[in-house]
Amino acid sequence: MTVTYRQPGVVLTDHRFTVPLDHDDPTGETIELFAREVVARDRVGRDLPWLLYLQGGPGFGANRFIGKQAWLGRALQDHRVLLLDQRGTGHSTPANRQTLPLRGGPAEQAEYLARFRADAIVRDCEAIRPQVTGGAPWTVLGQSFGGFCTVAYLSTAPEGLDAALITGGLPSLDAHADDVYRAAYPRVERKVAAHYARYPQDVERARRIADHLLTHDVVLPSGYRLTVEAFQTLGVLLGSGDGSHRLHYLLEDAFVRTPSGPALSDAFQEQVQGLLSYAGHPLYALIHESIYAQDDRPTAWSAERVRSEFPRFDAAKTLAGDEPLLFTGETVHPWMFDTDPALRPLRETAELLAARTGWTPLYDPARLAANEVPVAAAVYHDDLYVDTAHSLTTARAIRGLRTWVTDEFEHDGVRAGGPRVLDRLFALVRDDV
Known part of the structure; x- marks a missing residue:
């Protein structure tokens, strides 16, 4: 019909x-x-x-x-x-x-x-x-x-x-997924540097939010657990024409004063929840790395493994010094299946896909x-x-x-x-x- x-x-x-x-x-x-x-x-x-x-x-x-x-x-x-x-x-x-x-x-x-x-x-x-x-x-x-x-x-x-x-x-x-992400992380770093050059005030704002997330357990209204690694993935915005501006306006309204001290504002949490949740597109998280798979090698959480080759993306190490916090880009990580309630029931399924071999050529x-x-x-x-x-x-x-x-x-x-x-x-x- x-x-x-x-x-x-x-x-x-x-x-x-x-x-x-x-x-x-x-x-x-x-x-x-x-x-x-x-x-x-x-x-x-x-x-x-x-x-x-x-x-x-x-x-x-x-x-x-x-x-x-x-x-x-x-x-x-x-x-x-x-x-x-x-x-x-x-x-x-x-x-x-x-x-x-x-x-x-x-x-x-x-x-x-x-x-x-x-x-x-x-x-x-x-x-x-x-x-x-x-x-x-x-x-x-x-x-x-x-x-x-x-x-x-x-x-x-x-x-x-x-x-x-x-x-x-x-x-x-x-290219294997590893090759894709080895090329991606330096590219992301360039985009983040360009963002901070445009909005230098965001260097301190991003560090402050990351520090708060490292020292507080923040659960968004949907049940999404906002970790510092999850916060860093907001760098995905930097791939669109207006993304740097959107990220800037998001960061500037992050904190409010409360009787218990500074806290992440409801408005900030609501916006972040909409940006990070996979509830509307869970397939993206489940099969994203498989779009690069064409042989007997598993993807094996490629973005997560390759990230370890770029220690400048480690938020805890960054905050121990005075470097700007680096955001990340279009990557899927195993911890997302713990932080996101829309993905938690699918963790084992995601693990099996990450371990899968014998992918056909595309x-x-x-x-x-x-x-x-x-x-x-x-x-x-x-x-x-x-x-x-x-x-x-x-x-x-x-x-x-x-x-x-x-x-x-x-x-x-x-x-x-x-x-x-x-x-x-x-x-x-x-x-x-």
Whole structure:
């Protein structure tokens, strides 16, 4: 059953699709996918090509736009757009602490979640494409992890693609998770240094909050235990265009005076709770490191292990001296499954995924080297989330891929400057520049 309705300037149609949980077993268990079709109101009756949007993540549903926000308005000038909630996300069959026990115990849950990577997402896309386009290839726009999925698409089913647009999402084709995080921690340190250069008053504020957390047991209203390591992960904000400013305003309102002395304010705790909780996207924590897994090596909590190679991120050692506290970036750690009540029931499942070996390859270098699909990628000069050097190495490995390397935007360029970003990428795939 489809439902059609309107928003300012657009007409929306909700779609549901049934796909195999395991595409190698098409007669076995199935799951449901949700996708939202969007067309400009003045183009409803036209025969338009399709653009499929693959959201970043993993573990996030597609953007819930109102009207023609961000990049959507530019895309709707030429296309019908399908906003897909990738398997396990958004309005698709959910995978979280409430639903995963239906699978059985941790072993069964881990086996289930191993089928939620880019390769399965691509096969989902190919399963629904004939129902959406009548069999015609479509253009794919992949943001961040959606770009990883797009490279997997080019590797396994390029016949389904008319063109591919990638924003901040060219993955390394062969790096282990350890390689990803060894490149990431120095990059995070540069972003933190830039933040403190912009807001030098935040050096003392961050140290004061960290010291408070080292000497007090702080539990947020949701039950989230706010440790100093959890506080440091707020550095993930520094990967967006306005993130440094948001972090600054968060830090400046951290403390209030109480009869018992200084305490973290309710307003600060409420904001931090919203930023740190995985209740709305638990898949991100569960399968994040597996997006880099392609061989017999386990990820084995890579971000946590590699962090020990960078002792400047140790808050206790920092506070023993006079150095600025370093925040961290896009990393998942085993202690998150203790601090976050949305993740606690899934700790054993996460451990099994971290120990898992025998991951299948996600990319086909030979097929990418022979690529014939027009591809354009926006590569951000010092992207917090995706290493620029890794992205450019991959760009050279995909035949015909054209890059736009820019320092005008951070990782969220397609949100912050969507029309300009899409204009540039469309021009590149159409050979107009």
